[in-house]
Amino acid sequence: MRHMYIVLDASRTMEDQDLKPNRLTSTLKLLEFFVEEYFDQNPISQLGIIATKNKRAEKLTDLAGNPKKHIEALKRAVDTTCSGEPSLYNSLSLAMQNLKHMPGHTSREVLVIFSSLTTCDPANIYDLIKTLKSTKIRVSIIGLSAEVRVCTVLARETGGTYHVILDESHFKELLMYHVKPPPASSSSECSLIRMGFPQHTLVSISDQDSKPSFSMAHLDSTVGPGLTLGGYYCPQCKAKYSELPVECKVCGLTLVSAPHLARSFHHLFPLDAFKEIPLEEHQGERYLF
Template identity: 40%
Template sequence: MEHVEDLLDGEDDIQEEEDAEKFSWEKDYEKSWENVQVSGGILLGTGAGQEDGAGQRAATVGGPRARVRKGMIRNMVLVLDMSLSMRDLDFRPDRINCAIQKCSSFIREYYSQNPISQMAIVTLRNRRADLLVPMTSNPAEQIHQLELVKEQQGLEGYPSLQTGLERCLRLLSVIPPYGTREVLIVYGSLNTCDAGLISTTVEALKAAGIRVSIVGLSPEMYVLKTVCKETGGEYTVALSTAHFEELLLAHVSPPLWAKGMQQTLVPMGFPTLQRRKEPMMCVCHLRVTHEGYICPRCRSLVCNVPSKCRTCTLNLVSATDIARSFHHLFPMKPFQQCEEGGVCVGCRRKNLTIAFRCPDCREVYCSECRVLAEGTLFHCPTCTLLEDPAAPSPQDHYTHNGTASGAADADGDVMMDTS
């Protein structure tokens, strides 16, 4: 896992260097006049750049603050339009490169907020729907395949929305009923070349409980809007590169519990990392390696977690993955903007022009520390240090409802409640 995280961090650094080397005419223009901040008739400057990355997560990923029932084990198919319409230059540098870059960022954020979920990638080109990456929990492999897809496959012909939806239907129809079934399509064409009636495919999607959402790079289309409306998804149209990224990040938070989903206990195994001098073969890639995670049930070797053991089909996760998923069920209270001045309890900055206060511990944070707490940590650091009794824990929630959060079976696996 450390090797995968290092690869992802290296890719982020390379992308930032490439963005910094772009000429001014290759970048999107910035409306800096919209970020002007004035207090008491005094110009304080612009707020541009204060909330990037984690700031967008705090604004878009946070979602509803009330406690609601959500599907925590997600199964999503990301569909990318690879037709000739993706050559247009209205998104810099062009549609396909912009889509690949933003989809890569979406995949990183998706697994950061949903570590026990899965995703598959499908491409639409020349009336076909090709499976680029099967259902997996390995973001490094998915991002690598996305970066190579343009050179290996190229842009060709017209897309077929019906063919893509039928491919997604076959992928998601075998998903257990306790997991979500989602389709997210990045669509750039103004037409769809289908061999039959798309209404029959939509009815099959509704019967299977599959939710289809589409982010369009071209003007609104009636057929796309109808598909999303009938399946309970969302249809949005990107107006700029920044807006496109914002629309994608809006799908990072898990959706509400669907009507056809079933609440059940799911066996979870917590494998141990082992390093040996003698070579071993993993069951996920059939490759020889000297380190990996050992399945607690069948003793098979897998390369990464979270994943599913191909020998005994046990879900393999780590304790940190389970803990990182709880903030969707128990969201923190949003910070409230307060009067100017004071000292930030996080970075100790004084004379704050923009200050935020935690509603529980009443401590003051600056805008950067507030973005860190709401967009990355998902809890107030001061409340955690003080062990504020007003902040409920997952254990208190399950005890109050009279149900247990997990139970062990005869094989030593942990049963996790999916609701």
Template identity: 40%
Template sequence: MADSDDEYIGSSGDERGKRASNSRKQKGAGDAGKERWEEIQRSWDNVVEGADGSISAAVVGLLEQNKRKRLLKDTTPLQRGIIRHLVLVLDLSIAMEEKDFRPTRFLLQLSHACDFIKEYFEQNPISQLCVIGMCDGLAKRISDMSGNPVEHISAIRKLRANGVEPKGSPSLQNALDMARGCLWNSPTHGTKEVLIVFGALHTCDPGDIHMTIKAMVQDKIEVRIVGLAAQVAVCSELVKKTNSGSLAGYGVAMDEKHFRDLLMANTTPPPTRQANTNASTLLTMGFPSRFSNPGHPTLCACHSNPITSGYMCPRCMARVCALPTSCPACSLTLILSTHLARSYHHLFPLANWVEVARHDVKKRSPKLCFSCERPFPKLAALPPSSTVAATGDLATKRTSNAPVPGVKAVPSISSTGRYACLDCGKWFCVDCDIFCHEEVYNCPGCEADPEGKEKRQREKEALAAKETAQTGQSSAAQGDAMEIDG
């Protein structure tokens, strides 16, 4: 020990400072000699005091920015699978005992998993889901494939009620093999997906996981991962190969809120990437009628529990207690018309509304929101647009729509508290903006005037056709000119 201690030569602070300065000099000019941790943007850096010395106006702007952050996304209509079959894989290994997420990774995972299941079936009412856990190098099934969210939530809550604690190491290969078994009998008209919450930095597999990844690709199963520690190479490879080379489905949570956002982002159906899924297929569905016999209970065909009210299959007259589900007798998909209608908003999303500029408010100023009829905030009580950090340009995302007179798109968070629909030109508050995009999925102004909406749509189509014709004529003229010059 004495010899080894004598051989160790510690470096002084000056030497460490020289090495750090030399490493900074070796960086490119774009880094400006700064480390990544030195460029952290704090939320209070953009807060500016108002004329009265308070920061209330800036706080209002930051709250509005948080509300609008989720809506700053692409609303291009894409082909999506609205009948989903998802396997949720939870990490129950010893790595989930870490307390970097409050109170622990394990408890936060269970809480967010219950919220995810509720939101998943709210957004995808005709889809199905099952839950799998990873612990002790094995994979165990927590709940079976079903379309009833109550069963999955109760199964997850039993983990905490029964005193289950994280232990052992996770096994991605065993979890993927069990997920393949759960999705083996899934119909071809539905999507096959696996969502993994992974908190460890390693995986304990009994065999070659790369062979399992190839099998997942052959079965056309898409895998997405939400990490809690750091990015893992095998996880990146798994997501990249099962998502046609895209790594958008792999994210590492930085805090509790980011973890929830990454998890909730998977409630939206992914766009279809397979070329052979473009062919139209017909799917038989049944719309059962509701029955009620208060004095004469009967057994349901799905759980064999006594019920006094439920739904009756239109094909075999079997009785089930909840919808949507598959008939246990004839395997007919049983849903309500509201479930089917609620699933189509993913295929035809409501376009983002644009912000109204201050000078437009002075020219044309409706005092009330068109939807809730609450008065708009005064301009003096709101911060200028320069004090709120811009998070996206909504105007560039709606270039296909014709501008509405009196409405101007501002490439930042609105400093007026007013948002306008480009189709009808009506003005709305930020709360109605959030509600219409996340709950209603329709514009109240467009629905109030359907004839005007159709008329404006025809005008847009005529304008687009005219522009296309002019572009073709100019291209032909250029071609003739080139021939003459030649």
């Protein structure tokens, strides 16, 4: 299971047009694609987004496992006015406040999209780097301008990666590198996790005994709650949800389906590297397809 915060630089340098139409718009489009791929490969993981500008940092979305929520926030961010300077210190502090409470068996990650060549911080960032390292938070950075010394130290000390993009296609390639979970360290905690596997209940309008009910997922929705028939019911507390995976808001049980678990599990046992055998050394019959 992964818990990741994306830190998005929204400073004035994001208005540069070396990426078309500008850095901000190009980055947001690629991040939408990244969010979809992230949850496709890590369906029981969580993601959050932080933006930094004017020497401040603010959360666009909290840690959550609903990709639609994050994509909507990224689409709204297109209208953001890029101004001031970013603050790596404030952004990483905000991410750390949320990630340090995550259980030890999960990975704690921060991915920084950094456009500026400077950072305006209220305190010594090298002290913060030591704290990030002690809390086992892995920070990776994708630079849009040029290599920055503090980013190099940050990635090296926390076990992350630091790359600077060449063009938009290289930018996308670097983002996709973070879809696959990082290798777990030997010191990672191991613990059993309770999960529920609710079955989807289908109810037709013609069924006289059927009663419409509210979905718990509407608690976070800006749209008014609607009465619906059927859904996924938590096996522990019987709360209803319209889609999976989700963490039950009543009892805290993680609700998933078997395919979700399988897609997360296959990262633990990757295929061995294929060994190429020259045709001349092949023993046995040969077939042409």
